[in-house]
Amino acid sequence: MKQKESHLMRVPHSLQAFFFLLLILFWSASAADANTKPASPNVLVILVDDLGYGDLSSYGASDLKSPHIDKLIARGMKFTNFYANCPVCSPTRAALLTGHYQDLVGVPGVIRTHPENSWGYFLPSASTLANVFQQAGYHTGIIGKWHLGLESPNTPNERGFDTFRGFLGDMMDDYYLHRRHNVNYMRFNQQTITPKGHATDLFTDWTCEFLEQQAKTTEPFFLYLAYNAPHTPIQPPDEWIEKVTRREAGITAKRAKLVALIEHLDAGIGKVIQTLDQTGLSENTIIVFTSDNGGQVNVGANNGNLRDGKQSVYEGGLKVPAGIVWKNRIAPHSQNDFMAMSMDLFPTLCEAAGITVPANLDAVSFLPTLEGKSQPPLRKHWFFRRREGGNRYGGKTIEAIRSGDWKLLQNSPFAPLELYNLKTDPLETKDLAHKNRKKFNELSALLRAEIQRYGSVPWQKPLNSAAK
Known part of the structure:
Protein backbone atom coordinates (compact mmCIF):
# COMPACT_ATOMS: atom_id res chain seq x y z
CA MET A 1 0.00 0.00 0.00
CA LYS A 2 1.43 3.33 -1.11
CA GLN A 3 1.80 6.11 1.44
CA LYS A 4 -0.08 9.30 0.65
CA GLU A 5 2.08 11.97 -0.90
CA SER A 6 2.32 15.19 1.09
CA HIS A 7 0.90 18.35 -0.46
CA LEU A 8 4.43 19.73 -0.65
CA MET A 9 5.64 16.76 -2.67
CA ARG A 10 2.98 17.50 -5.29
CA VAL A 11 4.25 21.07 -5.81
CA PRO A 12 6.74 21.38 -8.69
CA HIS A 13 10.34 21.90 -7.63
CA SER A 14 10.51 25.29 -9.32
CA LEU A 15 7.59 26.54 -7.23
CA GLN A 16 9.10 25.05 -4.06
CA ALA A 17 12.28 27.04 -4.72
CA PHE A 18 10.25 30.18 -5.30
CA PHE A 19 8.35 29.77 -2.01
CA PHE A 20 11.58 29.15 -0.09
CA LEU A 21 13.08 32.30 -1.65
CA LEU A 22 10.07 34.35 -0.59
CA LEU A 23 10.35 32.93 2.93
CA ILE A 24 14.05 33.85 3.16
CA LEU A 25 13.36 37.39 1.91
CA PHE A 26 10.55 37.79 4.46
CA TRP A 27 12.78 36.59 7.30
CA SER A 28 15.58 38.91 6.15
CA ALA A 29 13.28 41.91 5.98
CA SER A 30 11.83 41.14 9.39
CA ALA A 31 15.28 40.82 10.91
CA ALA A 32 16.36 44.09 9.29
CA ASP A 33 13.27 45.87 10.61
CA ALA A 34 13.94 44.55 14.10
CA ASN A 35 17.49 45.86 14.06
CA THR A 36 16.88 49.17 12.28
CA LYS A 37 17.26 52.23 14.49
CA PRO A 38 15.03 55.26 13.95
CA ALA A 39 16.57 57.74 11.53
CA SER A 40 18.71 60.33 13.28
CA PRO A 41 16.78 63.58 13.63
CA LYS A 380 21.28 75.56 41.96
CA HIS A 381 23.11 78.71 40.90
CA TRP A 382 22.94 80.53 37.57
CA PHE A 383 25.64 82.97 36.48
CA PHE A 384 25.50 85.80 33.94
CA ARG A 385 28.45 87.99 33.01
CA ARG A 386 29.58 90.43 30.37
CA ARG A 387 32.98 92.10 30.02
CA GLU A 388 33.51 95.24 27.99
CA GLY A 389 35.75 98.27 27.75
CA GLY A 390 36.61 101.50 26.02
CA ASN A 391 35.37 105.04 26.51
CA ARG A 392 31.84 104.07 25.55
CA TYR A 393 31.53 101.53 28.34
CA GLY A 394 33.98 102.79 30.96
CA GLY A 395 35.86 99.52 31.41
CA LYS A 396 32.56 97.80 32.05
CA THR A 397 32.17 94.39 33.62
CA ILE A 398 28.67 93.47 34.75
CA GLU A 399 27.53 90.24 36.34
CA ALA A 400 24.69 88.50 38.13
CA ILE A 401 23.95 85.33 40.04
CA ARG A 402 20.52 83.81 40.45
CA SER A 403 19.81 81.25 43.14
CA GLY A 404 16.21 80.14 43.45
CA ASP A 405 14.10 83.29 43.60
CA TRP A 406 17.06 85.45 44.61
CA LYS A 407 19.17 87.47 42.22
CA LEU A 408 22.29 89.47 43.04
CA LEU A 409 23.62 91.74 40.33
CA GLN A 410 25.97 94.56 39.52
CA ASN A 411 24.83 96.36 36.40
CA SER A 412 27.58 98.97 36.52
CA PRO A 413 31.16 98.71 37.80
CA PHE A 414 30.57 102.08 39.48
CA ALA A 415 27.45 101.02 41.38
CA PRO A 416 26.97 98.72 44.39
CA LEU A 417 25.63 95.18 44.13
CA GLU A 418 21.83 94.93 44.18
CA LEU A 419 19.68 92.12 45.57
CA TYR A 420 16.19 91.22 44.37
CA ASN A 421 13.62 88.53 45.06
CA LEU A 422 12.18 87.73 41.64
CA LYS A 423 9.20 85.88 43.06
CA THR A 424 7.85 88.89 44.91
CA ASP A 425 9.49 91.52 42.72
CA PRO A 426 9.85 90.25 39.13
CA LEU A 427 10.37 93.78 37.81
CA GLU A 428 13.42 94.31 40.05
CA THR A 429 12.22 97.50 41.70
CA LYS A 430 13.00 96.82 45.38
CA ASP A 431 16.70 96.44 46.19
CA LEU A 432 17.00 94.26 49.33
CA ALA A 433 20.79 94.46 49.61
CA HIS A 434 20.64 96.24 52.97
CA LYS A 435 17.61 94.39 54.33
CA ASN A 436 18.90 90.85 53.81
CA ARG A 437 22.64 90.89 54.41
CA LYS A 438 22.77 87.14 54.97
CA LYS A 439 21.51 86.35 51.45
CA PHE A 440 23.60 89.21 50.05
CA ASN A 441 26.81 87.84 51.55
CA GLU A 442 26.01 84.26 50.52
CA LEU A 443 25.44 85.14 46.86
CA SER A 444 28.31 87.63 46.79
CA ALA A 445 30.74 84.90 47.89
CA LEU A 446 29.41 82.51 45.24
CA LEU A 447 29.69 85.14 42.53
CA ARG A 448 33.25 85.99 43.55
CA ALA A 449 34.28 82.33 43.46
CA GLU A 450 32.77 81.91 39.98
CA ILE A 451 34.63 84.93 38.67
CA GLN A 452 37.87 83.46 40.03
CA ARG A 453 37.10 80.23 38.18
CA TYR A 454 36.72 82.17 34.95
CA GLY A 455 40.16 83.68 35.42
CA SER A 456 41.80 80.38 34.46
CA VAL A 457 40.97 80.90 30.77
CA PRO A 458 42.65 83.65 28.69
CA TRP A 459 40.40 85.76 26.51
CA GLN A 460 42.96 87.53 24.34
CA LYS A 461 44.72 86.23 21.26
CA PRO A 462 48.00 84.56 22.30
CA LEU A 463 51.20 86.31 21.29
CA ASN A 464 52.46 83.19 19.51
CA SER A 465 50.53 81.30 16.86
CA ALA A 466 50.23 78.09 18.88
CA ALA A 467 46.85 78.92 20.40
CA LYS A 468 45.60 76.38 22.88
Whole structure:
Protein backbone atom coordinates (compact mmCIF):
# COMPACT_ATOMS: atom_id res chain seq x y z
CA MET A 1 0.00 0.00 0.00
CA LYS A 2 1.43 3.33 -1.11
CA GLN A 3 1.80 6.11 1.44
CA LYS A 4 -0.08 9.30 0.65
CA GLU A 5 2.08 11.97 -0.90
CA SER A 6 2.32 15.19 1.09
CA HIS A 7 0.90 18.35 -0.46
CA LEU A 8 4.43 19.73 -0.65
CA MET A 9 5.64 16.76 -2.67
CA ARG A 10 2.98 17.50 -5.29
CA VAL A 11 4.25 21.07 -5.81
CA PRO A 12 6.74 21.38 -8.69
CA HIS A 13 10.34 21.90 -7.63
CA SER A 14 10.51 25.29 -9.32
CA LEU A 15 7.59 26.54 -7.23
CA GLN A 16 9.10 25.05 -4.06
CA ALA A 17 12.28 27.04 -4.72
CA PHE A 18 10.25 30.18 -5.30
CA PHE A 19 8.35 29.77 -2.01
CA PHE A 20 11.58 29.15 -0.09
CA LEU A 21 13.08 32.30 -1.65
CA LEU A 22 10.07 34.35 -0.59
CA LEU A 23 10.35 32.93 2.93
CA ILE A 24 14.05 33.85 3.16
CA LEU A 25 13.36 37.39 1.91
CA PHE A 26 10.55 37.79 4.46
CA TRP A 27 12.78 36.59 7.30
CA SER A 28 15.58 38.91 6.15
CA ALA A 29 13.28 41.91 5.98
CA SER A 30 11.83 41.14 9.39
CA ALA A 31 15.28 40.82 10.91
CA ALA A 32 16.36 44.09 9.29
CA ASP A 33 13.27 45.87 10.61
CA ALA A 34 13.94 44.55 14.10
CA ASN A 35 17.49 45.86 14.06
CA THR A 36 16.88 49.17 12.28
CA LYS A 37 17.26 52.23 14.49
CA PRO A 38 15.03 55.26 13.95
CA ALA A 39 16.57 57.74 11.53
CA SER A 40 18.71 60.33 13.28
CA PRO A 41 16.78 63.58 13.63
CA ASN A 42 17.92 66.63 11.75
CA VAL A 43 18.57 69.72 13.86
CA LEU A 44 17.84 73.34 12.94
CA VAL A 45 18.80 76.02 15.47
CA ILE A 46 17.42 79.47 14.59
CA LEU A 47 19.10 82.22 16.59
CA VAL A 48 17.90 85.78 16.04
CA ASP A 49 19.78 88.87 17.16
CA ASP A 50 18.52 91.25 19.88
CA LEU A 51 14.87 90.16 19.82
CA GLY A 52 13.11 91.47 22.91
CA TYR A 53 11.07 89.22 25.20
CA GLY A 54 7.90 91.11 24.26
CA ASP A 55 8.61 91.54 20.56
CA LEU A 56 6.52 88.67 19.22
CA SER A 57 2.74 88.70 19.12
CA SER A 58 2.80 85.33 20.91
CA TYR A 59 4.74 87.00 23.75
CA GLY A 60 2.39 89.95 24.13
CA ALA A 61 3.26 92.47 21.42
CA SER A 62 0.13 94.34 20.38
CA ASP A 63 1.61 96.46 17.58
CA LEU A 64 3.51 93.67 15.86
CA LYS A 65 2.44 90.61 13.88
CA SER A 66 4.71 87.55 13.85
CA PRO A 67 2.41 84.80 12.51
CA HIS A 68 5.14 82.50 11.20
CA ILE A 69 7.26 82.41 14.36
CA ASP A 70 4.09 82.12 16.44
CA LYS A 71 2.89 79.14 14.40
CA LEU A 72 6.33 77.55 14.60
CA ILE A 73 6.46 77.81 18.38
CA ALA A 74 2.87 76.51 18.58
CA ARG A 75 4.04 73.28 16.92
CA GLY A 76 6.02 72.47 20.03
CA MET A 77 6.89 73.84 23.45
CA LYS A 78 6.95 77.54 24.26
CA PHE A 79 9.26 78.61 27.08
CA THR A 80 8.35 81.56 29.29
CA ASN A 81 11.45 81.35 31.49
CA PHE A 82 14.33 80.94 29.06
CA TYR A 83 17.53 82.96 29.48
CA ALA A 84 20.41 84.00 27.27
CA ASN A 85 23.83 83.36 28.77
CA CYS A 86 24.77 87.00 28.30
CA PRO A 87 23.08 90.32 27.44
CA VAL A 88 25.26 90.73 24.32
CA CYS A 89 26.04 88.72 21.18
CA SER A 90 29.39 86.87 21.13
CA PRO A 91 29.30 85.40 24.65
CA THR A 92 25.86 83.87 24.22
CA ARG A 93 26.90 82.32 20.90
CA ALA A 94 30.04 80.86 22.46
CA ALA A 95 28.00 79.38 25.31
CA LEU A 96 25.34 77.91 23.02
CA LEU A 97 27.92 76.27 20.74
CA THR A 98 30.10 74.81 23.53
CA GLY A 99 27.84 74.05 26.49
CA HIS A 100 30.09 76.11 28.76
CA TYR A 101 29.84 79.45 30.44
CA GLN A 102 31.27 81.88 27.92
CA ASP A 103 34.21 82.99 30.07
CA LEU A 104 35.42 79.39 30.21
CA VAL A 105 35.80 79.32 26.42
CA GLY A 106 37.49 82.73 26.21
CA VAL A 107 34.55 84.92 25.21
CA PRO A 108 33.56 87.18 28.12
CA GLY A 109 32.63 90.06 25.81
CA VAL A 110 32.06 91.11 22.21
CA ILE A 111 34.60 90.03 19.58
CA ARG A 112 35.24 92.90 17.19
CA THR A 113 37.33 93.91 14.20
CA HIS A 114 39.82 96.10 16.08
CA PRO A 115 41.96 94.30 18.68
CA GLU A 116 41.94 97.24 21.09
CA ASN A 117 38.15 96.97 21.31
CA SER A 118 37.74 93.19 21.08
CA TRP A 119 36.88 91.35 24.27
CA GLY A 120 37.24 87.68 23.52
CA TYR A 121 39.25 84.98 21.79
CA PHE A 122 37.29 81.79 21.18
CA LEU A 123 39.29 78.99 22.78
CA PRO A 124 40.51 76.86 19.82
CA SER A 125 40.49 73.66 21.89
CA ALA A 126 36.81 74.04 22.84
CA SER A 127 34.60 71.48 21.12
CA THR A 128 31.51 72.90 19.42
CA LEU A 129 28.09 71.47 18.70
CA ALA A 130 29.19 71.34 15.07
CA ASN A 131 32.24 69.23 16.00
CA VAL A 132 30.11 66.78 17.94
CA PHE A 133 27.43 66.41 15.26
CA GLN A 134 30.04 66.22 12.52
CA GLN A 135 31.75 63.33 14.31
CA ALA A 136 28.37 61.60 14.57
CA GLY A 137 27.99 61.60 10.78
CA TYR A 138 25.95 64.76 10.32
CA HIS A 139 26.44 67.35 7.63
CA THR A 140 26.97 70.55 9.60
CA GLY A 141 26.21 74.04 8.37
CA ILE A 142 26.01 77.63 9.52
CA ILE A 143 24.15 80.30 7.61
CA GLY A 144 24.23 83.89 8.82
CA LYS A 145 26.16 85.63 11.56
CA TRP A 146 29.23 83.93 13.10
CA HIS A 147 30.72 86.59 15.43
CA LEU A 148 33.23 84.28 17.13
CA GLY A 149 36.38 85.12 15.22
CA LEU A 150 37.58 86.78 12.04
CA GLU A 151 40.63 84.68 11.27
CA SER A 152 42.18 81.24 11.67
CA PRO A 153 41.78 79.14 13.76
CA ASN A 154 38.42 80.63 14.65
CA THR A 155 36.48 80.59 11.40
CA PRO A 156 33.40 78.36 11.08
CA ASN A 157 34.95 75.77 8.77
CA GLU A 158 37.72 75.29 11.32
CA ARG A 159 35.25 74.88 14.20
CA GLY A 160 33.25 71.92 12.93
CA PHE A 161 31.06 73.37 10.18
CA ASP A 162 31.20 71.68 6.78
CA THR A 163 29.39 74.61 5.19
CA PHE A 164 29.51 78.30 6.05
CA ARG A 165 27.55 80.90 4.13
CA GLY A 166 27.23 84.18 5.89
CA PHE A 167 28.89 86.99 7.83
CA LEU A 168 32.03 86.57 9.93
CA GLY A 169 31.76 89.83 11.86
CA ASP A 170 29.72 91.34 14.65
CA MET A 171 27.18 93.61 12.96
CA MET A 172 26.61 94.93 9.47
CA ASP A 173 26.84 98.69 9.03
CA ASP A 174 24.29 98.26 6.23
CA TYR A 175 21.95 95.32 5.58
CA TYR A 176 22.40 95.73 1.83
CA LEU A 177 26.13 96.45 1.60
CA HIS A 178 27.20 93.77 4.14
CA ARG A 179 30.26 95.60 5.40
CA ARG A 180 31.71 96.36 8.83
CA HIS A 181 34.26 99.19 9.06
CA ASN A 182 34.39 99.02 5.25
CA VAL A 183 35.54 95.39 5.40
CA ASN A 184 33.62 92.72 3.52
CA TYR A 185 33.05 89.83 5.93
CA MET A 186 30.62 87.89 3.74
CA ARG A 187 31.88 84.37 3.03
CA PHE A 188 30.96 81.15 1.30
CA ASN A 189 33.19 78.81 3.26
CA GLN A 190 36.62 80.51 2.99
CA GLN A 191 35.77 82.52 -0.14
CA THR A 192 34.86 86.21 0.07
CA ILE A 193 31.57 86.89 -1.73
CA THR A 194 29.60 90.00 -2.68
CA PRO A 195 25.93 88.95 -2.87
CA LYS A 196 23.21 91.50 -3.53
CA GLY A 197 20.14 91.93 -1.40
CA HIS A 198 18.96 92.44 2.15
CA ALA A 199 20.88 90.19 4.56
CA THR A 200 17.69 88.68 5.99
CA ASP A 201 16.54 87.67 2.51
CA LEU A 202 19.96 86.25 1.63
CA PHE A 203 20.15 84.11 4.76
CA THR A 204 16.60 82.90 4.19
CA ASP A 205 17.20 81.96 0.55
CA TRP A 206 20.51 80.25 1.35
CA THR A 207 18.82 78.24 4.08
CA CYS A 208 16.06 77.11 1.73
CA GLU A 209 18.69 76.03 -0.79
CA PHE A 210 20.56 74.12 1.91
CA LEU A 211 17.40 72.30 2.99
CA GLU A 212 16.41 71.41 -0.57
CA GLN A 213 19.86 69.92 -1.14
CA GLN A 214 19.74 67.96 2.11
CA ALA A 215 16.33 66.59 1.26
CA LYS A 216 17.97 64.75 -1.65
CA THR A 217 20.35 62.85 0.65
CA THR A 218 19.97 60.40 3.51
CA GLU A 219 22.62 62.20 5.54
CA PRO A 220 21.21 63.96 8.62
CA PHE A 221 22.08 67.62 9.09
CA PHE A 222 22.79 70.09 11.85
CA LEU A 223 22.11 73.65 10.69
CA TYR A 224 22.74 76.77 12.74
CA LEU A 225 20.79 79.65 11.19
CA ALA A 226 21.88 82.90 12.82
CA TYR A 227 20.09 85.96 11.51
CA ASN A 228 21.51 89.48 11.99
CA ALA A 229 18.01 90.87 12.42
CA PRO A 230 16.70 92.67 14.34
CA HIS A 231 20.12 94.04 15.39
CA THR A 232 21.00 97.61 14.48
CA PRO A 233 21.05 99.29 12.05
CA ILE A 234 17.26 99.15 12.04
CA GLN A 235 16.96 98.88 8.28
CA PRO A 236 13.92 97.02 7.02
CA PRO A 237 12.92 97.12 3.35
CA ASP A 238 10.79 100.21 2.62
CA GLU A 239 7.67 98.25 1.77
CA TRP A 240 7.66 96.68 5.23
CA ILE A 241 7.78 100.08 6.94
CA GLU A 242 4.88 101.25 4.77
CA LYS A 243 2.92 98.15 5.70
CA VAL A 244 3.40 98.75 9.44
CA THR A 245 2.68 102.48 9.37
CA ARG A 246 -0.56 101.91 7.40
CA ARG A 247 -1.71 99.30 9.89
CA GLU A 248 -0.61 100.81 13.22
CA ALA A 249 -2.14 104.22 13.71
CA GLY A 250 -0.07 106.47 15.97
CA ILE A 251 3.04 104.27 16.02
CA THR A 252 6.29 106.23 16.33
CA ALA A 253 8.71 106.23 13.42
CA LYS A 254 11.37 104.56 15.56
CA ARG A 255 9.09 101.77 16.70
CA ALA A 256 7.65 101.31 13.20
CA LYS A 257 11.10 100.64 11.76
CA LEU A 258 11.91 97.99 14.35
CA VAL A 259 8.50 96.34 14.00
CA ALA A 260 8.99 96.25 10.23
CA LEU A 261 12.45 94.67 10.59
CA ILE A 262 11.03 91.97 12.90
CA GLU A 263 8.03 91.30 10.63
CA HIS A 264 10.37 91.00 7.64
CA LEU A 265 12.43 88.51 9.67
CA ASP A 266 9.25 86.62 10.56
CA ALA A 267 8.38 86.27 6.88
CA GLY A 268 11.83 84.86 6.17
CA ILE A 269 11.49 82.27 8.92
CA GLY A 270 8.10 81.41 7.45
CA LYS A 271 9.78 80.59 4.13
CA VAL A 272 12.32 78.37 5.89
CA ILE A 273 9.60 76.40 7.68
CA GLN A 274 7.60 76.14 4.45
CA THR A 275 10.65 74.61 2.76
CA LEU A 276 11.04 72.14 5.63
CA ASP A 277 7.42 71.12 5.18
CA GLN A 278 7.49 70.90 1.38
CA THR A 279 10.61 68.73 1.38
CA GLY A 280 9.24 66.47 4.11
CA LEU A 281 12.17 67.30 6.38
CA SER A 282 9.94 68.66 9.13
CA GLU A 283 8.78 65.09 9.82
CA ASN A 284 12.09 64.42 11.59
CA THR A 285 13.72 67.75 12.36
CA ILE A 286 14.21 69.30 15.77
CA ILE A 287 13.72 73.06 15.45
CA VAL A 288 14.96 75.52 18.06
CA PHE A 289 14.04 79.20 18.02
CA THR A 290 15.47 81.78 20.41
CA SER A 291 17.34 85.09 20.71
CA ASP A 292 20.92 85.80 21.78
CA ASN A 293 19.88 88.48 24.30
CA GLY A 294 17.13 90.98 25.07
CA GLY A 295 16.02 93.82 22.86
CA GLN A 296 17.84 97.15 22.57
CA VAL A 297 15.61 99.65 24.33
CA ASN A 298 16.95 102.83 22.70
CA VAL A 299 15.94 101.63 19.22
CA GLY A 300 12.38 100.85 20.30
CA ALA A 301 12.56 97.25 21.50
CA ASN A 302 9.81 95.77 23.67
CA ASN A 303 11.03 93.54 26.51
CA GLY A 304 7.58 93.14 27.98
CA ASN A 305 7.33 94.31 31.58
CA LEU A 306 10.94 93.36 32.26
CA ARG A 307 13.45 95.90 33.45
CA ASP A 308 15.94 97.30 30.94
CA GLY A 309 17.27 95.40 27.89
CA LYS A 310 20.33 94.50 25.87
CA GLN A 311 23.71 95.19 27.55
CA SER A 312 22.09 94.86 30.98
CA VAL A 313 21.93 92.01 33.48
CA TYR A 314 18.48 93.08 34.62
CA GLU A 315 15.82 90.66 33.38
CA GLY A 316 15.15 92.58 30.16
CA GLY A 317 18.69 91.95 28.94
CA LEU A 318 18.68 88.24 29.70
CA LYS A 319 15.20 86.76 29.40
CA VAL A 320 14.35 85.82 25.81
CA PRO A 321 11.59 84.12 23.81
CA ALA A 322 12.23 80.46 23.00
CA GLY A 323 10.43 77.53 21.45
CA ILE A 324 11.43 73.97 20.52
CA VAL A 325 9.62 71.76 18.01
CA TRP A 326 9.97 68.04 17.32
CA LYS A 327 7.06 66.35 15.62
CA ASN A 328 5.60 63.38 17.52
CA ARG A 329 8.10 63.88 20.36
CA ILE A 330 7.25 67.32 21.81
CA ALA A 331 3.58 68.01 22.42
CA PRO A 332 2.27 70.83 20.24
CA HIS A 333 0.78 73.92 21.91
CA SER A 334 2.61 73.12 25.12
CA GLN A 335 4.03 75.80 27.38
CA ASN A 336 6.53 75.58 30.21
CA ASP A 337 8.00 77.94 32.79
CA PHE A 338 10.95 75.58 33.37
CA MET A 339 14.17 77.61 33.55
CA ALA A 340 16.94 76.90 31.06
CA MET A 341 19.58 78.97 29.28
CA SER A 342 21.35 79.12 25.93
CA MET A 343 24.18 76.74 26.77
CA ASP A 344 21.73 74.04 27.92
CA LEU A 345 20.71 73.52 24.29
CA PHE A 346 24.07 71.77 23.71
CA PRO A 347 23.49 68.60 25.78
CA THR A 348 19.75 68.66 25.09
CA LEU A 349 20.25 68.42 21.33
CA CYS A 350 23.00 65.82 21.66
CA GLU A 351 20.81 63.64 23.85
CA ALA A 352 17.80 64.05 21.57
CA ALA A 353 19.91 62.96 18.58
CA GLY A 354 21.30 59.94 20.44
CA ILE A 355 24.80 61.41 20.53
CA THR A 356 26.99 60.91 23.59
CA VAL A 357 27.08 64.15 25.56
CA PRO A 358 30.66 65.34 26.12
CA ALA A 359 31.84 65.20 29.73
CA ASN A 360 32.33 68.13 32.09
CA LEU A 361 29.94 70.59 30.48
CA ASP A 362 28.51 73.47 32.49
CA ALA A 363 25.27 72.89 30.61
CA VAL A 364 22.55 70.38 31.54
CA SER A 365 20.05 68.66 29.24
CA PHE A 366 16.38 69.53 29.61
CA LEU A 367 15.19 66.82 27.22
CA PRO A 368 12.94 65.27 29.92
CA THR A 369 11.06 68.56 30.13
CA LEU A 370 10.61 68.60 26.35
CA GLU A 371 9.18 65.10 26.55
CA GLY A 372 6.64 66.17 29.15
CA LYS A 373 8.39 64.58 32.12
CA SER A 374 9.07 66.20 35.46
CA GLN A 375 12.66 67.33 35.99
CA PRO A 376 14.52 68.97 38.87
CA PRO A 377 16.07 72.41 38.31
CA LEU A 378 19.09 72.25 36.02
CA ARG A 379 21.37 73.93 38.56
CA LYS A 380 21.28 75.56 41.96
CA HIS A 381 23.11 78.71 40.90
CA TRP A 382 22.94 80.53 37.57
CA PHE A 383 25.64 82.97 36.48
CA PHE A 384 25.50 85.80 33.94
CA ARG A 385 28.45 87.99 33.01
CA ARG A 386 29.58 90.43 30.37
CA ARG A 387 32.98 92.10 30.02
CA GLU A 388 33.51 95.24 27.99
CA GLY A 389 35.75 98.27 27.75
CA GLY A 390 36.61 101.50 26.02
CA ASN A 391 35.37 105.04 26.51
CA ARG A 392 31.84 104.07 25.55
CA TYR A 393 31.53 101.53 28.34
CA GLY A 394 33.98 102.79 30.96
CA GLY A 395 35.86 99.52 31.41
CA LYS A 396 32.56 97.80 32.05
CA THR A 397 32.17 94.39 33.62
CA ILE A 398 28.67 93.47 34.75
CA GLU A 399 27.53 90.24 36.34
CA ALA A 400 24.69 88.50 38.13
CA ILE A 401 23.95 85.33 40.04
CA ARG A 402 20.52 83.81 40.45
CA SER A 403 19.81 81.25 43.14
CA GLY A 404 16.21 80.14 43.45
CA ASP A 405 14.10 83.29 43.60
CA TRP A 406 17.06 85.45 44.61
CA LYS A 407 19.17 87.47 42.22
CA LEU A 408 22.29 89.47 43.04
CA LEU A 409 23.62 91.74 40.33
CA GLN A 410 25.97 94.56 39.52
CA ASN A 411 24.83 96.36 36.40
CA SER A 412 27.58 98.97 36.52
CA PRO A 413 31.16 98.71 37.80
CA PHE A 414 30.57 102.08 39.48
CA ALA A 415 27.45 101.02 41.38
CA PRO A 416 26.97 98.72 44.39
CA LEU A 417 25.63 95.18 44.13
CA GLU A 418 21.83 94.93 44.18
CA LEU A 419 19.68 92.12 45.57
CA TYR A 420 16.19 91.22 44.37
CA ASN A 421 13.62 88.53 45.06
CA LEU A 422 12.18 87.73 41.64
CA LYS A 423 9.20 85.88 43.06
CA THR A 424 7.85 88.89 44.91
CA ASP A 425 9.49 91.52 42.72
CA PRO A 426 9.85 90.25 39.13
CA LEU A 427 10.37 93.78 37.81
CA GLU A 428 13.42 94.31 40.05
CA THR A 429 12.22 97.50 41.70
CA LYS A 430 13.00 96.82 45.38
CA ASP A 431 16.70 96.44 46.19
CA LEU A 432 17.00 94.26 49.33
CA ALA A 433 20.79 94.46 49.61
CA HIS A 434 20.64 96.24 52.97
CA LYS A 435 17.61 94.39 54.33
CA ASN A 436 18.90 90.85 53.81
CA ARG A 437 22.64 90.89 54.41
CA LYS A 438 22.77 87.14 54.97
CA LYS A 439 21.51 86.35 51.45
CA PHE A 440 23.60 89.21 50.05
CA ASN A 441 26.81 87.84 51.55
CA GLU A 442 26.01 84.26 50.52
CA LEU A 443 25.44 85.14 46.86
CA SER A 444 28.31 87.63 46.79
CA ALA A 445 30.74 84.90 47.89
CA LEU A 446 29.41 82.51 45.24
CA LEU A 447 29.69 85.14 42.53
CA ARG A 448 33.25 85.99 43.55
CA ALA A 449 34.28 82.33 43.46
CA GLU A 450 32.77 81.91 39.98
CA ILE A 451 34.63 84.93 38.67
CA GLN A 452 37.87 83.46 40.03
CA ARG A 453 37.10 80.23 38.18
CA TYR A 454 36.72 82.17 34.95
CA GLY A 455 40.16 83.68 35.42
CA SER A 456 41.80 80.38 34.46
CA VAL A 457 40.97 80.90 30.77
CA PRO A 458 42.65 83.65 28.69
CA TRP A 459 40.40 85.76 26.51
CA GLN A 460 42.96 87.53 24.34
CA LYS A 461 44.72 86.23 21.26
CA PRO A 462 48.00 84.56 22.30
CA LEU A 463 51.20 86.31 21.29
CA ASN A 464 52.46 83.19 19.51
CA SER A 465 50.53 81.30 16.86
CA ALA A 466 50.23 78.09 18.88
CA ALA A 467 46.85 78.92 20.40
CA LYS A 468 45.60 76.38 22.88
